[in-house]
Amino acid sequence: MKKLLAVCMCVMLTAGMLTGCGSKSSVAGKDTLIVGTNAEFPPFEYVNDSGDPDGFDIALIKAVGEKMGKSVEIQNMEFDSLVSSIGSKIDMAIAGMTVTEEREKTVDFSDSYYTAVQYVILPVASEINSYDSLQNCRIGVQMGTTGDFIASEVAGSTVSRYNKGVDAVNDLLNDRLDCVIIDKNPAETFVSIHSEELKALDGAQFGFEEEAYAIAMPNGDTQLVSAVNSALEELRKDGTYDELVKKYIGEE
Ligand code: ARG
Secondary structure (H helix, E strand, O other): OHHHHHHHHHHHHHHHHHHOOOOOOOOOOOOEEEEEEOOEEOOOEEEOOOOOEEOHHHHHHHHHHHHOOOEEEEEEOOHHHHHHHEOOOEOEEOOOOEOOHHHHOOEEEOOOOEEEOEEEEEEOOOOOOOOHHHOOOEEEEEOOOHHHHHHHHOOOOEEEEEOOHHHHHHHHHOOOOOEEEEEHHHHHHHHHHOOOOEEEEEHHHHOOOOEEEOOEEEOOOHHHHHHHHHHHHHHHHOOHHHHHHHHHHOOO
């Protein structure tokens, strides 16, 4: 019995050491990185005409994988379950995901690869134009996003949470909502499809703060984080990053 206990403790200690500092990265020895995303967020991720996840984030993470000598397999899932799947179902997540203090409690983030802000999508004739005018409104958001967190704080708001941002936009078009709060680039993409009916206002005028997008990885996996950061840095230096911005986002 004592022996068994000793063996158990030894195994536990080794396991503990493996997750501690100086340990191997969680993807060491793996040829393929399993990367989670939520392909409902154009131009960062969407399902293309062939039915495959595509977009800026997808191209970026494939390029990161290449620099790390690994291939990339994309797992399309709900945005809300990405963070809790990191380290189990997926090795990392890229999903236009904003670095927040809350998320940092459970995952580690790479250096930021993009800066954004929440936008407010409105019917063209809407008079909503300030934080105070959002009060008591019916606000649509994608569940578990920073837009959801912001909307939930607005006094008197009724927040409808959707699995897909586009479904919120459809309910706005059908007059079931007064506005949708979602990140800048998807907001612009959705509004461009309905430019007669909808407009998008910059969240800066509502006092929303800038947000930094980063790749989320298992907590404490410093080796993986630094490998991903070096890859990102190389992609900035060799011009790939700018090329991808130009191809998918079309600005800067
Ligand atoms: N930036 C926002 C957040 O981190 C929204 C991200 C939504 N991304 C997605 N692929 N659906 O909460």
